[in-house]
Amino acid sequence: MKIDPTKPADLSAQIAEAIRDGIVAGDLIVDERLPSEAELAEQFDVSRPTVREALKRLAAQSLIRTQRGAAGGAFVNRLSFEDAHEQQITTATLLLSMNAVSFETACEARFALERACAPLSALRRSADHLATMRAEIHRQSQPGLTDEAFCASDVAFHRALVDGAGNPVLSYQLAGAVEAMQPLMNMITFTARSRDRIIGLHARIADGLEARDAGLVEAALTELEAYTALLGRDRAAQSSGRVAR
Amino acid sequence: MKIDPTKPADLSAQIAEAIRDGIVAGDLIVDERLPSEAELAEQFDVSRPTVREALKRLAAQSLIRTQRGAAGGAFVNRLSFEDAHEQQITTATLLLSMNAVSFETACEARFALERACAPLSALRRSADHLATMRAEIHRQSQPGLTDEAFCASDVAFHRALVDGAGNPVLSYQLAGAVEAMQPLMNMITFTARSRDRIIGLHARIADGLEARDAGLVEAALTELEAYTALLGRDRAAQSSGRVAR
DNA sequence: GATTTTCATTTGTCAGACATTTAAATGTCT
């Protein structure tokens, strides 16, 4: 592990990269302890603050964790699905909010991904998944539910659908996409009629999964996509109509 | 923006979180300059190194960029698809390598996602995408190609398929998944016969896209999934047969 | 032997300083 002090990049960035490469290449295995900050500083021939900046970069990506005290230090972190999920959501959320991705584009991606889960979920969903979905449908039909709570329940419903596929990689990828869209969905105001429509489609999805009929689920998802896109367009039209610019 | 010095979390982590929240909430907009490190140190009532550690955390997530010099400083970064893509790949790669995700699971997720792209890609693929895919197929049939080069071309082929869908969100999500699998794919040795089989399926995918027939593409992808899973099982069987453990 | 105390190690934080980069301000010449 060597770094080039003449490179234009920051030393801390170079050091972080060197350590990251070591982790990816398997030179550093999970739960292995890195040398102490003082030792790393000596190895890379830099000061301790520089090493610390590098370690913080890695910590921000959940690649390492640090522990204070005698037997403390920096340890290679076992990246959990939860950690990755968190990162994915913040990244995807920012991406959607800053790149002005159109609602339609995000919507299309989301439902395309969900439809990809449908056959697997129809095959493997447990009774638990189904129960969760039914419970969320019931919550969604409660009167007096705020739009935000409705959205949150919507996310939980779709998350159960995705988890039903029994593939953690899919769950991680997809749940991230679904949750990242929530801020955009929250901007929609759901009328009683639109809620009824959505709940009805949710029920059809749950029915399809119960019958293990992927076709039904996909059809309902396609309808739901079209309806969601419509709601998005309505909101856009309203807000552009209300405010002058 | 306030932090609590009595909290168990590191000050730099708290500061990073405070700034991140500001970005997500829109208090800090893209390309806006943050206060200088010295000013931030005063605002949060901490030292400059602590502020710097916080900024490095944010830089590691591509949330900010820093510039040296007179008009320099830390600026809120417009998160690009490329940046997000990079992050996604490293995260997903580590996730696959450290969590011992089975080849089958990763494979299933990958092809489920690709099938989700098929209808959109059939509808929207440009002549360019098709040309890229044909070119990669041609490269794959060159004799003397190393396994690694074959894999790289395979990734390029599938990336063109995904990009053909014309949905940047899908491209970002999916290309990440495909590329993250490359290390696992690289562990497979491709015989001449298996290459022929794969190339044939690639050709069928390209044909399907050319004819804008999503069904053909999906069918070929399903076959390719089955075949890839088979190759993965073979490799597992061989390696477990060769080495004792 | 069990409990308490001490201690060494390590990360977390601070203060101050200097180096380097960079753009803007200033000065100078044509």
Place this chain on the structure above:
DNA sequence: AGACATTTAAATGTCTGACAAATGAAAATC
């Protein structure tokens, strides 16, 4: 006045040294 060179100030990047706080292990004590 305009073009070019120089200076300057502001900002990040880095270093040194120090102290605080946490923590596990060894030593001391009961």
